[in-house]
Amino acid sequence: MSQELPKTYSPSETEERIYKLWLDSGYFSPENLPGERKEKFVSAIAPPNITGELHMGHALEVTLQDILIRMKRMQGYKTLWLPGLDHAGIAAQNKVEKQLAKEGLSRHDLGREKFIKRVQEWKEQYGGAILNQFKRIGISVDWSRLRYTMDEDYQKAVEYAFLKYHERGWIYQGERVINWCIRCSTSISDLEVNYVPEKAKLYYIKYGPFTLATVRPETKLGDTALAVHPDDERYKKYVGADLEVDSVDNSTPREEPPQIKKVKLKVVADESVDPEFGTGIIKVTPAHDLTDSEIGKRHDLPSVTIIDRHGKMNGNAGVRYEGMKTTHARELISKDLEELGLMEKVEDYDHNIGRCDRCNSVIEPLPSEQWFLKMNELAKLAIEAVAEKEVVLNPQRWEEPYLSWLKNIKDWNISRQLWWGHRLPVWFHEPKCIPRPGHEKEIEKCEEKKISTTKPTCKYCDAKYTQSGDVLDTWFSSALWPFATLGWPNEASKDLNEYYPTDFITSDRGILFLWQVRMIFSGKFFTKKAPFKNIFIHPTVLTKDGKRMSKSLGTGIDPLLLTEKYGTDALRFGLSYQTTGVQDMRFNEDVILMGKKFANKLWNIARYVLIKVGSDYRFEVDKTPKSTDKIVTKMAEVSSLISNNIEEYKFGEAAHLLYDFVWHDIADKYIEETKDKDDKNTHDTLAYLLVTSLKLLHPFMPFVTEEIWSKLPTNTERELLVISKWPS
RNA sequence: GGGCGGUUAGCUCAGUGGUAGAGCAUCUCAUUGACGUUGAGAGGGCCAUAGGUUCGAAUCCUAUACCGCCCACCA
Numbered sequence: 067m068s069q070e071l072p073k074t075y076s077p078s079e080t081e082e083r084i085y086k087l088w089l090d091s092g093y094f095s096p097e098n099l100p101g102e103r104k105e106k107f108v109s110a111i112a113p114p115n116i117t118g119e120l121h122m123g124h125a126l127e128v129t130l131q132d133i134l135i136r137m138k139r140m141q142g143y144k145t146l147w148l149p150g151l152d153h154a155g156i157a158a159q160n161k162v163e164k165q166l167a168k169e170g171l172s173r174h175d176l177g178r179e180k181f182i183k184r185v186q187e188w189k190e191q192y193g194g195a196i197l198n199q200f201k202r203i204g205i206s207v208d209w210s211r212l213r214y215t216m217d218e219d220y221q222k223a224v225e226y227a228f229l230k231y232h233e234r235g236w237i238y239q240g241e242r243v244i245n246w247c248i249r250c251s252t253s254i255s256d257l258e259v260n261y262v263p264e265k266a267k268l269y270y271i272k273y274g275p276f277t278l279a280t281v282r283p284e285t286k287l288g289d290t291a292l293a294v295h296p297d298d299e300r301y302k303k304y305v306g307a308d309l310e311v312d313s314v315d316n317s318t319p320r321e322e323p324p325q326i327k328k329v330k331l332k333v334v335a336d337e338s339v340d341p342e343f344g345t346g347i348i349k350v351t352p353a354h355d356l357t358d359s360e361i362g363k364r365h366d367l368p369s370v371t372i373i374d375r376h377g378k379m380n381g382n383a384g385v386r387y388e389g390m391k392t393t394h395a396r397e398l399i400s401k402d403l404e405e406l407g408l409m410e411k412v413e414d415y416d417h418n419i420g421r422c423d424r425c426n427s428v429i430e431p432l433p434s435e436q437w438f439l440k441m442n443e444l445a446k447l448a449i450e451a452v453a454e455k456e457v458v459l460n461p462q463r464w465e466e467p468y469l470s471w472l473k474n475i476k477d478w479n480i481s482r483q484l485w486w487g488h489r490l491p492v493w494f495h496e497p498k499c500i501p502r503p504g505h506e507k508e509i510e511k512c513e514e515k516k517i518s519t520t521k522p523t524c525k526y527c528d529a530k531y532t533q534s535g536d537v538l539d540t541w542f543s544s545a546l547w548p549f550a551t552l553g554w555p556n557e558a559s560k561d562l563n564e565y566y567p568t569d570f571i572t573s574d575r576g577i578l579f580l581w582q583v584r585m586i587f588s589g590k591f592f593t594k595k596a597p598f599k600n601i602f603i604h605p606t607v608l609t610k611d612g613k614r615m616s617k618s619l620g621t622g623i624d625p626l627l628l629t630e631k632y633g634t635d636a637l638r639f640g641l642s643y644q645t646t647g648v649q650d651m652r653f654n655e656d657v658i659l660m661g662k663k664f665a666n667k668l669w670n671i672a673r674y675v676l677i678k679v680g681s682d683y684r685f686e687v688d689k690t691p692k693s694t695d696k697i698v699t700k701m702a703e704v705s706s707l708i709s710n711n712i713e714e715y716k717f718g719e720a721a722h723l724l725y726d727f728v729w730h731d732i733a734d735k736y737i738e739e740t741k742d743k744d745d746k747n748t749h750d751t752l753a754y755l756l757v758t759s760l761k762l763l764h765p766f767m768p769f770v771t772e773e774i775w776s777k778l779p780t781n782t783e784r785e786l787l788v789i790s791k792w793p794s
Numbered sequence: 795g796g797g798c799g800g801u802u803a804g805c806u807c808a809g810u811g812g813u814a815g816a817g818c819a820u821c822u823c824a825u826u827g828a829c830g831u832u833g834a835g836a837g838g839g840c841c842a843u844a845g846g847u848u849c850g851a852a853u854c855c856u857a858u859a860c861c862g863c864c865c866a867c868c869a
Contacts, residue, residue: 074831137816219816268869280869293869338867348869416869467864471796474866477854536846575864612862643817649799650862654806656818663817663831674828722808722816734833741827 071676071777075669077633080773085201087772093139093789095208096146096565100789103144109135109208109598110548111580113215115154116193117161120200122607122615122641125625127394128205129638130604130645130717131572134766137712140792146565147206148551150213151193155487155540156250156258156424162188162486178485178535185486189216202626204634204768206788213551215543216488223550224543225491225519227592232517236440237480239515243352243359244434244479245420248377249427252483253436255539256476257580259429261418268415269400271349272408273331274311275304278343281417282354283403284395287316287383288372289331291350293361296335298346304333306396314402316384324386324402334365353433369433377430392430437481437490437536445472447590448583449510456596457586460715461647464578464603471579479538487537491519499664500528503510503617545584548597556593567595572602575649602715605651612652628658635767636661642766643721664725665770668763671733672774675756679749685757686780688791691750697736698751700727701758705794708762721766728759758793 092098096106109131114124131147139145162185165171172180193214200207212218244253269283273292280286292309294301306328315327338357341350352362352369362369372383378385386402387395403409411617420429449472451457452465459465464526481490493516499509509527516522522531546554552566565587573582582601584625589597609615615622628637639661644651691698704727711720732755740748757778764771764787777785 071828073829075829277867282869340868344869350869355869357869360867467797471865578864605839606863608862612800644807647799648807649864652806654818656806659831660817663829666829666831670829672828675827718808726816733829737828738833 071669071673071774073670074672075633075666075770075773077635077665078630081202081204081629081634081769084245084769084772085204087786088206088788089209091786091788092148093786095210096144097411099139099144100785101142103142105143106146106565107135107138107143108146108565109148109570110551110568111149111205112571112573112577113150113152113213113544113547114200115152115157116189117154117157118196120196120203120621120625121447122625124196124200125203125637126607126641126645126651127574127604128203129198129641130602131570132203132205132638132768133642133717133765134570134712134715136768136788137709137792139206139788140376140761140764140790141709143792146208148211149197149200149205149207149209150547150551151189151197151215152544153189153214153216153487153540155482155484155537156252156254157540158188158218158422159484159486160250171259173485174231181485187718199626202629202634205639206768211321211551215540219553220543220546220550221488222519223546223555224488226536226555227546227588228491228516228538229519230592231439231667234443236443237437237517238440239435239437240507241433241435242438242479243354243356243431243502244436244734245356246375246432246434247422247425247427248375248430249425249505250422250484251375252502253434253479253481254422254424254429255541258423259420260423260426262421264417264419264622265402266415266417266419268413268417269403269475270345270410270412271403272312272410273340273347273349274309277345277410278347278349280349281415282396283399284379284383284387284392285351285354285372286313286349286399287379287387288351288353288370288672289329289349290352290362290367290370291332291334292347292351293334293336294341294347297749298339298341301333301347306672307333308636309333312406312408314386314399314406314408316386317385320386320398326406330599333416334361334367336361336364341404348383354431356431359433367713371433373430373432375432375434377428382689417503421504430617436479437492438477439480439542439713441475441477444587444591445475448472451586451590451596457598458600460600460602463584464575468578468583472583478539480542480789481534482539484537487540488543490534490536490538492517492534492536493522493531494534495524495531496529498529499524499526502526502528541580542585544581545588546592549593551587557687565596568586568598570600570602571598574602574606575603576606603649605645605648608650608652610654612650615653623653623655628655632658633665633769635665637772639664639721639766642717643716643725645721646718647716652741659727661767664729665767667729667733668759668767668770669774671737672756672757672777673729674737675752677775678744679753681779683749683779685753685778686750687757687780687782687785689754691754693748693751693754695736695747695751697731698754700731701755702794705758705762709792709794724763724766728763732759760787761790761793763789764788789793 135147155224185360247254268279270277270279282377288311310328310330312326313329315325350361352359352367353371370382372381379390495514499512501509512526548568553562585597607622613621636658640658708720762769772787
């Protein structure tokens, strides 16, 4: 019996009901899919942060991924799309710290244990929200396999990974100059530093026979050398010399006028100095500058730390400056130098300043004891995977930045001085060994440091081990995502054996290096396989004016407001329609409106066809009519083009093609031209066009197509459109 | 400094060698027929600029300009 359709399509009355239909069917889980399915198609979601709120980039990302997944499922693949959440170490910690600040508390007021509880509460309260928002977008993920990077199993996988790297000798602890965020009080990686242009001063300071420029005169107190380019003829005669130069005496009390003090500085020659810049000579502060630290290492220079972890001058800076914030010390020392006649001039200067990606505080480069992962071998694995096409980057233009980033990679600082995250499986002997009576000599064999997933004991004494307070960089755990979610490192895991390696992953370009690269080398190292075959770097959604969409800037648009206004299918179709080969997508709401109209058009085509063919007609769910009408041939051509386009991630082309064909070829032409005809051929053709269009449009507009499908009287028992056979 | 995108109608963008396209906006007509969330049609473009290749260039090449992004040692 054909049912009378309402005049217009109403998304709000449909979407929740249809999504429930899919969930109840169980078809999002691969084992519930009907028929013999030999080939698999597997993908993991980019796990959103527990801090997360749905933004337009997410909406685009999961829509595109869903289009591909839905097509594959209809094509008969045993399809798995695995959902999950990321604990988001530093981001989540900051979020909860902000929440605490509103209560007038800091994390230190709570203590580590209680603070972690607060983060867990946060996760319970808000963490799942974004997944529910994803449901509104209609994603066809297997909810029975939901994973979280802080799941017990996942934590074990992370510790196991650390141990394995350590066994290989690739994990080491060492003091390095790293990026230190004073506010977050942790080290952060190079990728988490944003360089922001700012107005600064360039100070020209006299160093004996030279004058040289700096933006940070306060670091003068930590200078241990001067450096010039080895080929610079002007300074060749000074290279190797120990110069005695006038400097400010930092032992003079602050209240007294500044005094001159002689200091000795070695002059070294180093390639990294640009002879063209300024006076062609630089001061070297190995403790407080990343480049200077490298120079210091190359020339075996002493390193004097003068700034502490709170961004204040320490004892080495002398009583005159000790305890001052760096910015205050800068004012004082430049005044002092001026008074002593050691300041030649001060100029305005446009300068890039490093700021924390998470909290926007100024980054202070500091020497600090951190844990590192050696990247040499791992980078090779990642380079190989892409060079040999084991992993294909789409669009291809990302290959070059990918490869060159890996070729210049430095060791990865994987430790963070945070409370929220995976604690390092590293244990330290408490300061003193407690000898057992009669075994005093064995103390020498005691291990100060042990790598272990469980609390170790000492064979030789009674001292206890305490676990390192550091946690791992949040990307260390995300790097394991495609296999840890499937049960790795348990080799017997059924899912791991059946669904790994995966086929596809997609993300924004912003996390290509942070995440994608690291998944690839982790996968290659731990599983000997690339974790996926294809990466699709989807466009970044910008505002209509080309600005970044950001909640704090007030330029963000909530995708869910659009689903309410236009319907989810409209949002999905509009976003797909705008996905072309470009790297930025300026979001245009008009296109969502177009999607809404298109959904309604489709609805009315169905309405027309149902009336036209009559209530006794049975729709063939999978058959091409013997019609000679040209449109039947064209429909087949369109089907095959759509399949290819989706396969090649040309979502926009596919959407354009479907729109034009359905609206203009089917509705405007074929339907108009056959209005007077009522023969079987016309009925069969109309039915075929409708059925095929519904199938092809289903990945883009799953709700309206499934809803129409449910109203068609079919020749066989009703099956859901979501598992119907893909045309061509 | 190196690299990558973009520059096409008022707006947002498709189009990659063969007579300029879509959606939205504007205007005219159709007056209820599956859909007015519609149909038919119109206006509107030196396809950033300058050279080059070609029978032919929005499309390929080379420069330049502007916008945006990424990477990097900017003292």
